[in-house]
Amino acid sequence: MLLADNEFGLLTAEELRAPTLAEFVRERRARASTRYPAGLTRKQLAEATHASLGYIAKIEQGEALNPGPAILDSLATVLELDTAERVHLYHLAQQRPAVSSVRALRHGDAAQAAVRTVLDALLPHLAAAIDDSWQVVACNSAFDEALPGLARQGHVLRWMFTDPRSRIVLEEWEREARLMVGRFRAYAAGAPERANLELLLRELGEQPDFRRLWGEGHVAIGRHDPTFTLRNPRTATVFDVRVQRYRATAPGPAHQLFIGLLGA
Known part of the structure; x- marks a missing residue:
């Protein structure tokens, strides 16, 4: 059975985009987590990471492309990222994983x-x-x-x-x-x-x-x-x-x- 293109909203080649830091943070902020079942607002994320609301907005709007390790580590913790997501976050910010991530590899049982x-x-x-x-x-x-x-x-x-x-x-x-x-x-x-x-x-x-x-x-x-x-x-x-x-x-x-x- 053939499906019409609009049945599943198939993306065209022009609509596919490489991952960005802004998109990743926005998506993970909206995702349900243990502490925030309905996701977080920007204000909540700013308060939880001890960052300014303006800076979180800049990250999510693609204006802050290279946050430092401190804010990345804080984002990873608040957003409850797993090891792969944490490393991905660092890579999107053109940074190397923080020492805490290396410890996760060193001490994580499965890894x-x-x-x-x-x-x-x-x-x-x-x-x-x-x-x-x-x-x-x-x-x-x-x-x-x-x-x-x-x-x-x-x-x-x-x-x-x-x-x-x-x-x-x-x-x-x-x-x-x-x-x-x-x-x-x-x-x-x-x-x-x-x-x-x-x-x-x-x-x-x-x-x-x-x-x-x-x-x-x-x-x-x-x-x-x-x-x-x-x-x-x-x-x-x-x-x-x-x-x-x-x-x-x-x-x-x-x-x-x-x-x-x-x-x-």
């Missing part, structure tokens, strides 16, 4: 299980989920064994410069440290969480080797040589690892999937 399944499936190769600031979200047992202390320490740079084991297992520690500092400098140029960045730099600034390498002003984007050499801390056996990195598609905020392929 954590999905990440863990992927990482364990890659055994015996090294695998870890790492966020854009180089914080380790999760890793498999091969990664933890090859890079002892890194998962517990959390941040790649902090581990490299404060954990003595990093100089034991990284055969070319100086090269890898210089590369990592250069990549972190590139990340720092657009890091959304400036307070956390400055805190880490103050901490690492107490390490002479970090101060020396940071002072070089070196900037790096990616690796030119995908292979690096590790030493097994128990057997002293030296082996090569070939690095592959991908954008992960597991639930939660964007992060990198680091894979260290072992040689034959």
Whole structure:
């Protein structure tokens, strides 16, 4: 049976639009929630997020395109957005997800299980989920064994410069440290969480080797040589690892999937 076009109000190509921050906030504000079964008025949303009514109006009218992390986090909480919607909100505002969203990935049972399944499936190769600031979200047992202390320490740079084991297992520690500092400098140029960045730099600034390498002003984007050499801390056996990195598609905020392929 053929249906007339007007039976379901079919959209034409001209009527389809890419998602916008204004449309998303308006739609989610009108949606029923646990606390607001009838949705919220603009005034209620402004009061609940501690923003001015005028600013909420600007967001919904498309005049405020890049709200900061504070207002985005507040909007996400008041509108009761789930993890995917929260990340979408940040992306519509041309921002990266806030640290609270990364914690949701790190501690959410379903998201954590999905990440863990992927990482364990890659055994015996090294695998870890790492966020854009180089914080380790999760890793498999091969990664933890090859890079002892890194998962517990959390941040790649902090581990490299404060954990003595990093100089034991990284055969070319100086090269890898210089590369990592250069990549972190590139990340720092657009890091959304400036307070956390400055805190880490103050901490690492107490390490002479970090101060020396940071002072070089070196900037790096990616690796030119995908292979690096590790030493097994128990057997002293030296082996090569070939690095592959991908954008992960597991639930939660964007992060990198680091894979260290072992040689034959």
